[in-house]
Amino acid sequence: AHYSISSIFEEFPEDIKIYCYSEKSKVYNKIEAGKLRLATGMSDITSDITWDKKAVVFAVLHLGDHNINAGVKNFTTDEDFLSMQEEMKDPFDKGDIPGVIRLMDKHFDGKIYSLRHLFKDERKKIMDQILQLTYEDIETSYRQIYENNYSILNHFHSLDLRLPRPFATSVEYVLNTDLKKVFESDELDMDKLNRLIDDVKKWSVRIDTATVGTAVSSLIDSLMEGLNDQTKDLRPLDIVCEVLAILKPLSLTPDLWKAQNIFFSVGKKMYRDMKAKAAEGDLPAGQDARTLLRLGLCLSVMVE
Structure with a gap:
């Protein structure tokens, strides 16, 4: 059920791993009509622990938003699978969704799965995907409030008055969103980051430590991996x-x-090597040694 439901929202390679199982897609077909989507397929599933293997067929009907019906059963014959595909396609093409649901009940003996049957982290991932457009609408609304009322917000600030809660919420949401985007961008814009930090201080914004903190950690980790x-x-x-x-x-x-571990395993030795070269008169090595020393201090890792 995990693979079949997730496949509605993202493309998968032919061979994937799902927790302690390996899944090989043999047949996959997805048709769409507006927000409606119907996927059918056939896969081989192998346990990475017991090596048990079985072939399954599945069908997933997505009605939009969080409304998902999925059926999975053991593979019987190619004819049975193709018959199921054709039977479901006809009412789907005609917009007869109750008819598709009845056929799913028939072919899967009433054993229908939904998001509730997925592992928790997978449920969260799919719900985030479903809500992505809603998140974008929310961001647009908050940004309009923030930008269209910036002058009056500044006046509140000049009078040393607390922002009304609706405005404070919009400011907090926009600045946290922009901070996250800055740290996730391919190239860090330090000027923009400094402006955002100034705004955070100005409006006394509460930083979303989970979201922004994760973005910062990912940026630092990626830099350290080099x-x-x-x-x-x-x-x-x-x-x-x-x-x-x-x-x-x-x-x-x-x-x-992670960054500290990378520095501890690589940076400390590099520092010693650069310091030794600098002692022999290698000026660039001396500069590198100072960079590594400063980096160690920033990461709270003892260098010497």
């Missing part, structure tokens, strides 16, 4: 210290566990 014995240019690592310094007044503490 650190190895062959790294020639250490300047990108200066961004790590810049970001942590900017965020310090906001009491936002990202998860640095």
Whole structure:
């Protein structure tokens, strides 16, 4: 049921792993009509623990939003599977959704699954996908409130008055969203980040530590993953210290566990090597040693 329902919302390769199972798609067909989607398919499922293997067929009807019906059963014959496909396609094409549901009950003996039957993290993932358009509408609404009323908001600030709750909510949502986008962008815009931080301080915005903190941690981890014995240019690592310094007044503490481990396993040795070269008069090595020393301090990892 996990694969069949998830396949409605995202494309999967032919071979995938779902928890302790491996699934190989043999046949997959999806048809759409507006918000309605009907997917049918056939897969081989193998337990990675017991190596038990079985072939299954499935059908998923998505009525839009969170309304999903899915059926899964053991494979019998190709003829039975093709017959099921054709039987369901005809009423679906005609917009006879009750007819499709009746056929699903018939072919799967009433054993119908929904989002409720998925693992919790998979339910959360799919619900986020379903709500993505709603999130975008919410962001647009809050951004309009924020931008269209910026002058009056500034006047409240100049009078040292607390923003009315609806406006405070819009400011908080927009700034947290923009911070997340900045940290998730392919290239970090430090000027924009500084402007956002200034606005956060100005409006006394509460940072969404879970969302923004995760984005910051991912950025720092990706920068640190570029650190190895062959790294020639250490300047990108200066961004790590810049970001942590900017965020310090906001009491936002990202998860640095992975970055610290990378530095501990690679950076400390590089620092010793660079320091030794610098002692022999290698000026660029001296600069790199200072960069690594500063990075270690930023990550709270002892270098010497």
